[in-house]
Amino acid sequence: MLLVPPKPINTITITIMLAFTFFLIFFSSGFLHFPSVSPSLPPIHHSFTLPSINSSSDPFTDLLSSFRKWDSRVGCDKFREKTNGVLLNHSKVVSLQEFGGGCGGFELNHVSVLVKGWTWIPDNLDNLYSCRCGLSCLWTKSNVLADKPDALLFETSTPPIQRRVGEPLRAYMDLEAGRKRSGREDIYISYHAEDDVQSTYAGSLFHNGRNYHVSNTKNSDILVYWSSSRCLPQRNELAKKLLGLLPSHSFGKCLNNVGGLDMALSFFPKCENDANTKPKWWDHLHCAMSHYKFVLAIENTFTESYVTEKLYYALDSGVVPIYFGAPNVMDFVPPHSIIDGHFPLSAVFVVTILSDGWQGKSA
Incomplete structure (x- = not known):
């Protein structure tokens, strides 16, 4: 009879401790509010399976080669074939709007959008873009360039109460969790698929002036990165419990353990974007992460389809997010790319990775 040697006692202890802690966090804390189960949800398709993955340890040396290896095994093309249109979360509401379709309904060959009110939309988005079906699109904040716009965009600021015949359409965008129509728009843009136009936080075009240099090597001792400067009590409580169990660095105002603010460049000086300008946090965020x-x-907040840059920054940086947020998050990310904190058993998965790769032997 073949006897399998038991795991070292420290691995077993850590596994039990983390798994038990996750269960306590989820079932005794008021931080999570799970939606009630609806009998009208579509049945789960048990025939859906992901490609098998060789779980043998493989040393991490190069980020791009690791991405290529992942894509060859469970990449998006194979994933689409397997799902065959079935939503991962089996949500009552479709998480993503369909993109594409025919070009027959297009009445214009050029559209100009004049940005009238904004808080965060960067100036470097101003440009002439080539869109599908041969359509060209001008996006600008300049009244001179868009002297006869087809649409006026208002981000958080309220559109005019009336639109006269022949005047541009009023587009209103609200990407905050508690999305709410202004009541004065002709086109409503939000992060949710139920609204007129869906705009997710995944677009790196919004941040095209940032430093996207990433490191080919990973820390072998400190495994987890966190940075938050909006110290919400419930988020802090959850982060404190998790980070207390894992070797981590916290760079923001909340639970800071790296000796103060703006310390990332002290740890990773090669991440400096421009030595001649005062560094900003976004200059080196992806590189440090x-x-x-x-x-x-x-x-x-844990709101359906509200998946923000907190997740996508990590994916942009080649890091695995341990995610707590939108319950249908798996509809917005590639397969096997995140650890979904909604499922306490994910803790066991985390521990397996940590136990095998504690000294940087695998990633």
Whole structure:
């Protein structure tokens, strides 16, 4: 009879401790509010299976080669074939709007959008874009360039109460969790698929002036990155419990353990974007984050389809997010790319990775 040697006692102890802690966090804390189960939900398709993955340890040396290896095994093309249109979360509401379709309904060959009110939309988005079906699109904040716009865009600021015949359409965008129509728009843009136009936080075009240099190597001792400067009590409580169990660095105002604010460049001087300008946090965020294997990503609120940059920054940096947020998050990310904190058993998965790769042997 073949006897399998038991795991070292420290691995078993850590596994039990983390798994038990996750259960306590989820079932005794008021931080999570799970939606009630609806009998009208579609049945789960048990025939759906993901490609098998060789779980043998493989040393991490290069980020791009690791991405290519992942894509060859469970990449998006294979994933689409397997799902065959079935939603991962089996949600009552479709998470993503369909993109594409025919070009027959297009009445214009050029559209100009004049941005009238904004808080965060960067100036470097101003450009002439080539869109599908031969359509060209001008996006600008300049009244001179868009002297006869087809649409006026208002981001958080309220559109005019009336639109006269022949005047541009009023587009209103609200990407905050508690999305709410202004009541004065002709086109409503939000992060949710139920609204007129869906705009997710995944677009890196919004941040095209940032430093996207990423490290080819990962820390072998400190595994988890976290940075938050909006110290919400419930988020802090959850982060404190998790980070207390894992070797981690916290760079923000909340639970800071790296000796103060703005310390990332002290740890990773090669991440400096421009030596002649005063560094900003976004100048080196992706670069600093890329040195870690995991990023703790906790949304401000757990709202359906509200998946923000907290998740996508980590994916942009080649890091695995440990995510707490939208319950249908798996509809917004590639397969096997995140650890979904909604499922307490994910803790066991985390521990397996940590136990096998504690000294940087695998990623």
